[in-house]
Amino acid sequence: MTKSTLIRWFICICILLGCTACKTEHRFVKRTEFKKTNIIVICFAGQVDESWANNFKSFRINELQDPDIQLKVDRVELSKDKRTLKIFMKDPLNKSNPHQVALPDIMSEGKSQGTAMVSVKKLYWGNLISILIGAMFIYNYVFVKYLGLCVYLGVTQKKSTAIGMGFTFTIVIIFSTSISWFLYQYILKPYQIEFLQIIVFIGLVSLTVQAVDTILRKVNPILFKEFGVYLVLIISSCLILAVPLIMAAQNYDFFESLMLSSGAGLGFFIALFLMSCVRERIDLAPIPESYRGMPIAFIVSGLFALSFMGFSGMSIF
Amino acid sequence: MIENNKSYSNIFLNGILNENPIFRLALSMCPAVGISTNVMNGLLMGIAVLFVQFCSSLTISLVKNFIHPRIRIPTYTLTIATWVTVTDLVLAAFFPVAYKSLGIFVRLIVVFCFITMRLDVFARKNPVFPSLVDAVGMGFGFMLGMMAIGGVRELMGMGTLLGYDILGFRPLLFFVLPCSGFFVVGFMMAIFNYTEIIYNRRKRARSVA
Amino acid sequence: MKEIVKITIGLTLTCLIAAGIMGGVFIITAKAKKHNEYLNFKENMLALLGYNQTNPAPDSLQLCTVYRYLIYQGDKTSLGYMLPVKTKKTKDIRYQFIRVNIQGQFIDKFDLDIETAQTNDIKDRNKAIAAVLPKEVSQIVFADRFIAATNNDKRLAYLLPGKSPGFKTHINFMLALDSTYSIVGLQILEHQEDPGLGAEIEQEYFKNQFTAKTSERLKTLKVIKEPLPDDQLKFLERKKWAKDAYSEKDIETLQKKYQDKDICAITGATISSVAVVNGVKNVVTKFVYRVKVLEKIISKQNISVAF
Numbered sequence: 001m002t003k004s005t006l007i008r009w010f011i012c013i014c015i016l017l018g019c020t021a022c023k024t025e026h027r028f029v030k031r032t033e034f035k036k037t038n039i040i041v042i043c044f045a046g047q048v049d050e051s052w053a054n055n056f057k058s059f060r061i062n063e064l065q066d067p068d069i070q071l072k073v074d075r076v077e078l079s080k081d082k083r084t085l086k087i088f089m090k091d092p093l094n095k096s097n098p099h100q101v102a103l104p105d106i107m108s109e110g111k112s113q114g115t116a117m118v119s120v121k122k123l124y125w126g127n128l129i130s131i132l133i134g135a136m137f138i139y140n141y142v143f144v145k146y147l148g149l150c151v152y153l154g155v156t157q158k159k160s161t162a163i164g165m166g167f168t169f170t171i172v173i174i175f176s177t178s179i180s181w182f183l184y185q186y187i188l189k190p191y192q193i194e195f196l197q198i199i200v201f202i203g204l205v206s207l208t209v210q211a212v213d214t215i216l217r218k219v220n221p222i223l224f225k226e227f228g229v230y231l232v233l234i235i236s237s238c239l240i241l242a243v244p245l246i247m248a249a250q251n252y253d254f255f256e257s258l259m260l261s262s263g264a265g266l267g268f269f270i271a272l273f274l275m276s277c278v279r280e281r282i283d284l285a286p287i288p289e290s291y292r293g294m295p296i297a298f299i300v301s302g303l304f305a306l307s308f309m310g311f312s313g314m315s316i317f
Numbered sequence: 318m319i320e321n322n323k324s325y326s327n328i329f330l331n332g333i334l335n336e337n338p339i340f341r342l343a344l345s346m347c348p349a350v351g352i353s354t355n356v357m358n359g360l361l362m363g364i365a366v367l368f369v370q371f372c373s374s375l376t377i378s379l380v381k382n383f384i385h386p387r388i389r390i391p392t393y394t395l396t397i398a399t400w401v402t403v404t405d406l407v408l409a410a411f412f413p414v415a416y417k418s419l420g421i422f423v424r425l426i427v428v429f430c431f432i433t434m435r436l437d438v439f440a441r442k443n444p445v446f447p448s449l450v451d452a453v454g455m456g457f458g459f460m461l462g463m464m465a466i467g468g469v470r471e472l473m474g475m476g477t478l479l480g481y482d483i484l485g486f487r488p489l490l491f492f493v494l495p496c497s498g499f500f501v502v503g504f505m506m507a508i509f510n511y512t513e514i515i516y517n518r519r520k521r522a523r524s525v526a
Numbered sequence: 527m528k529e530i531v532k533i534t535i536g537l538t539l540t541c542l543i544a545a546g547i548m549g550g551v552f553i554i555t556a557k558a559k560k561h562n563e564y565l566n567f568k569e570n571m572l573a574l575l576g577y578n579q580t581n582p583a584p585d586s587l588q589l590c591t592v593y594r595y596l597i598y599q600g601d602k603t604s605l606g607y608m609l610p611v612k613t614k615k616t617k618d619i620r621y622q623f624i625r626v627n628i629q630g631q632f633i634d635k636f637d638l639d640i641e642t643a644q645t646n647d648i649k650d651r652n653k654a655i656a657a658v659l660p661k662e663v664s665q666i667v668f669a670d671r672f673i674a675a676t677n678n679d680k681r682l683a684y685l686l687p688g689k690s691p692g693f694k695t696h697i698n699f700m701l702a703l704d705s706t707y708s709i710v711g712l713q714i715l716e717h718q719e720d721p722g723l724g725a726e727i728e729q730e731y732f733k734n735q736f737t738a739k740t741s742e743r744l745k746t747l748k749v750i751k752e753p754l755p756d757d758q759l760k761f762l763e764r765k766k767w768a769k770d771a772y773s774e775k776d777i778e779t780l781q782k783k784y785q786d787k788d789i790c791a792i793t794g795a796t797i798s799s800v801a802v803v804n805g806v807k808n809v810v811t812k813f814v815y816r817v818k819v820l821e822k823i824i825s826k827q828n829i830s831v832a833f
Binding site: 398 | 529532533536537540541544547548551552555556558559562563566716718720721722723
């Protein structure tokens with residue numbers, strides 16, 4: 001795929017995600033979001049009356065899964081242009097759960113705009129980006145989850161092999177995870193044959209590798225000469241099976257699994273690249289005889305793993 | 318046919334010493350680094366791998382005459398995947414505590430290179446009993462390796478072995494952290510290499526003298 | 527051509543045999559898995575109430591589960607409770623389903639056709655409930671459950687399972703509240719925290735800090751980053767180290783001294799400690815609100831519940 005096609009796809013996906021974030025359930029409420037630890041912000045399509053806004057005792061706010069427990073409002077703040085309402089809650093909000101806000105009889109310029117029942121939840125694309133960054137750094141598959149080590153050690157002798165392997169791997173994992181998602185959601189789950197996951201996923205991976213192999217051979221023989229040899233190695237890495245298994249266990253939807261697989265691939269790429277840089281230099285250093293080769297590679301990986309531990313516990317959005 | 322020089326004990330010891338999957342062949346390192354935080358985990362993982370390898374070797378050496386040579390790799394993968402799923406389901410049902418501590422690694426036994434390699438190299442060409450001995454040898458080698466790493470990490474990290482307090486205090490919590498697996502495996506491999514170098518040096522000295 | 531046919535047949539046959547073996551094992555193990563899970567859960571419940579192998583539970587101890595459901599009918603939401611009730615004639619426990627609106631007022635009640643053994647399975651429960659509700663109901667969703675432990679018709683404790691997002695993934699725990707809604711004990715069922723750091727939430731010196739805290743105190747409970755004072759540490763771990771060193775009076779005075787203290791976090795595991803505290807707070811405040819509503823309805827409607 002050429003660079004411009006990739007960029008076009010990326011822009012389309014961003015627009016799609018942006019659109020899903022902007023819709024709400026009522027035509028007069030434009031946007032809802034959480035702010036800080038106890039604020040709900042509601043943006044209206046027009047100006048609301050201050051008298052209606054000050055009558056916040058009639059607002060009903062609750063978590064979506066607990067409709068019977070009403071959360072207490074401390075005070076409200078209407079912006080100068082009267083289009084944005086900030087609701088300050090008494091207790092800190094549990095932002096990981098979606099909340100429901102019932103605004104009865106919204107009065108705008110003397111006219112009632114009806115009763116709005118809108119939901120407030122964390123931004124969808126924020127969730128996607130946190131999965132991506134999580135898979136890349138916080139839960140990096142090589143340094144934090146210890147998967148794919150055989151391939152990682154075998155291929156990082158030189159920078160060129162590492163880059164080639166990383167690139168091929170990212171493409172294969174994105175394709176195979178996407179197809180695995182369809183099979184899991186539409187065949188394995190409805191018929192309750194989830195125990196066949198392992199065979200199905202590994203079969204899919206082999207098929208994807210075969211397909212990429214054949215396509216690359218016909219479409220771009222030069223690229224095939226450079227990257228083709230890595231395709232066979234991919235099947236023997238734990239990582240290629242672990243990503244679909246994790247996607248199945250967490251029950252992600254399509255965009256989330258796409259982010260997970262891209263993050264895993266890119267994280268693997270970063271790990272390979274870093275390790276190959278170090279290993280090229282180590283080969284020229286005077287190392288005791290018994291440490292040469294595998295042992296020093298392991299110790300260096302241990303140092304990388306220690307440093308990646310610094311990312312743990314980070315949460316974005 | 319079995320090669321005439323190899324007896325059963327040779328085949329068995331081969332899996333533990335000469336071709337130890339973790340320290341010599343450097344394959345399937347993922348669980349060695351990831352879950353060998355204590356001896357119990359190492360033992361359980363080793364038993365799971367031993368079971369899968371035993372059953373797969375048994376199956377393949379029984380049906381080796383019916384496998385078409387061009388589809389042998391998919392057949393091996395299918396056999397291993399079946400036995401791994403069986404192990405996974407049985408562990409989840411009857412040993413839930415063990416299953417939780419092993420996590421996702423039980424299902425990843427499918428992609429262990431050394432199981433497929435043994436099936437291709439040994440089980441396909443030899444009758445049932447030697448293949449079983451080889452499988453048990455390899456499985457034991459893996460299990461002993463995992464238990465050794467687990468023993469070091471548990472003793473140095475928590476001061477216990479198999480849950481029994483030995484030291485009474487915790488020397489270095491670092492060894493129980495996930496990343497120390499790399500260091501421990503690296504150092505143990507270095508020790509293996511070192512003993513081999515010394516052994517070769519002595520052999521050479523003796524042959525010269 | 528012949529080769530390809532042979533290969534395809536060989537592969538298909540192998541796949542079918544493999545699927546057959548796996549299916550067979552799945553069917554055999556699925557039942558055992560459910561049974562073992564239930565046994566494990568029951569053991570945890572009894573441990574929370576103070577019964578174990580050396581101190582077995584009396585025969586008069588009864589554990590009844592109450593299931594809470596959310597019922598969606600058009601744009602109206604209501605709550606449903608599946609209650610175990612005593613039948614006057616036999617000593618069996620039957621189940622009734624009552625509907626409550628979100629303001630806490632009783633709507634209606636139905637008798638359910640379900641056996642006690644079937645209530646563990648969510649599908650059987652949903653089927654029995656859907657069979658009695660009116661057709662306009664669009665969706666019923668299982669929300670959560672609590673277990674009431676009674677001994678000789680006296681309410682001993684309420685057991686609440688709960689889940690909280692921890693440092694790594696989730697922390698599953700179970701709380702025991704007595705009839706005044708103060709905490710009797712906390713048990714950590716499942717977690718994936720780091721050993722030596724977050725996994726210390728399983729230790730006595732963290733769990734026992736929650737004992738005897740009232741539901742009012744829980745509303746303002748915080749986590750403080752101070753080390754535990756020595757005498758409190760010894761007191762919390764008394765079951766492990768010093769079984770006979772404390773008399774009844776000592777236990778009472780020490781309990782009173784530390785009853786209203788905030789929870790001391792585990793060294794190096796603040797996020798896990800905060801996760802457990804927030805989870806406990808959430809579960810208890812919601813439960814206390816709901817159980818009060820439920821008690822009012824039960825007494826008004828004269829439902830002879832089995833607890």
